[in-house]
Amino acid sequence: MRCTSGPDARTAAWFKASANKAQLSTHIITVKPEGEEHAHCIRSGFGINQQRGAYGSIDYLDGSYVKDSQGNVYLYNPIMLFPTYSYLKLEPFNGDTLVCRTPQPIANIYGTVCYATRLKAQISDGGLAYVPDGATQPNLDIKFVLRGDSLYQVPDDYITFPGTTVQVPSVLLGVTDATGMWLAMGEANTALRPCPYTPTMLPAGVKSEPFNLYSLDSDNDTVRYTTEVAIDGNDVYMTNPYSPDTLQWIHGTLSGGKATFLPQYIGVDKRSNLHLSFLPATYTTQTSPDGTIIYNYVKAPTLTFDYDAQARTLATDPQARVAFLINAGLDEVNAIMGYRNPSLTIFPVQAATPADPKIVQLQAYDEDMGMGFLSVDFYPIDTQNRPLPYTRLFYNIYLDDQLLTVGPPYYNNVSTPFTNIASNYADNEYFFTQQEIHNVYLTRPFEKVGVQVLFKYNDQWYKSNLVSQTVEGTGVNELAHDAGEPVRQEWYDLSGRRIARPSQGLYLKVSRYADGSVKTEKVMLR
Secondary structure (H helix, E strand, C coil): CCECCCCCHHHHHHHHHHHHHCCCCCCCECCCCCCEEEEEEEEEEEEEEHHHCEEEEEEEEEEEEEECCCCCEEEECCCCCCCCCCEEEEEEEECCEEEEECCEEEEEECCEEEEEEEEEEEEECCEEEEEECCCCHHHHEEEEEEECCEEEECCCCEEECCCCCCEEECEEEEEECCCCCEEEEEEEEEEEECCCCCCECCCCCCCCEEEEEEEECCCCCEEEEEEEEEEECCEEEEECCCCCCCCCEEEEEEECCEEEECCEEEEEECCCCEEEEEEEEEEEEEECCCCCEEEEEEECCCEEEEEECCCCEEECCCCCCEEEEEEECCCCCCEEEEEEEEEEEECCCCCCCECCCEEEEEEEEECCCCEEEEEEECCCEECCCCECCHHHEEEEEEECCEECCECCCCCCCCCCCECCEECCCCCCCCEEEECCEEEEEECCCCCEEEEEEEEEECCEEEECCCEEEECCCCCCCCCCCCCCCCCEEEEECCCCCEECCCCCEEEEEEEECCCCCEEEEEEEEC
16 A cells, blocks of 8 residues: 555645635644543554554554543544644534544644644545545534543544555544645544553552563573562562563462463553553464564463572473563553563672763754754663663763753653653653663753763662763754765654654755755655
């Protein structure tokens, strides 16, 4: 299936004329409206984001909305595969039916306002496009229903893409520019329902210890992860190793030298924005024609470890082909991560000073992007090259010698501000991790950045040296003049994230030249 991004000239001219006549709004609702918030709903629907190469039905996403005293409903992040961290307004219409008047502004990317607009499918020899539906306001409306605590879009039909079995929605709440041009992103048949599950909490007063978690990788080599384990009588608790910064707990029971874990809900993962569960599983393997090993998981009723209280180990039979999955939802296998033939051993720790971090890249604050960029590398070892557990490592960032607080007004996606950033903290908006590399978007101007690593042991903090670097050279907002061909080009998507291979849509292209100058352009790829 190939997507094309744009209405024809006649439709675009109508949309632009209608927008001018209606004085198309540029006010984006980024502050949470007053009212009753329904947070951490289970969200499902059909999503398209061609920049990510993603389309299709999605379930178990984290969703939220706010209902005010006038009956208006505000849907947060209206396009699930394109987080805008803004609200879409739905107005009372008739009974429990709401109406979403489009186009509504939902994002301002590098000075370009993007809109949520009702679009209809248009299939041609060039591929699939979505275009504004008709020439009247009712044809730009999308209906929703709020019934109890469940919010859902009045469903539209699906159509089959010619020559394939791929089905796409006939109507899309799409992302457009002010002319009505579709930017190859959108959502259809959205539904939010209350989450019926409650995550496990570690009982008050119970302390955990770092453990090594070993499992097999795709080459059947043993790899090590860090988790936290707590034992309280006949109860055993383990943190979710996929999201160690959140300390989501997985509960099991001890009996007769066995530790048994049942399928259970874990909570919301900040990286994937998904409701995650722990699923015991068995697995089989098969080899694809290109030699790739494929692991097929089947949900199991339990996962049982052999528990050695004296050695403080939990082990599974290496011949049993068992695993546990960090899974999207509880209903069926949708593995985010699989841990095959897992075993756990105590992680020996002691008071230690963490090794110094290394600033890999520092990019000056750019006014157009509204951010700068920091990439820092720190390996989980101390100054004597001994390993440290990731679960006890944190770092601080200093901007111009001032300790950075992650929270409003510079990081509005955080409700409880903090300064100690967990080593694996990631929110897929400003913070990204890739093994030992930590990438951070800095949202206010600065001239100097400092980074310090912290290790927590017995409620004491041990700190590395503060490693600092001053911004040098030019920022990405400076233009190159007669500098010849660029030596390097970088592309950024509508969320400000670097893209390796841009496709269709609106991007920021950053060209870097041999003389150190930089040129920034907004580019629409069609």
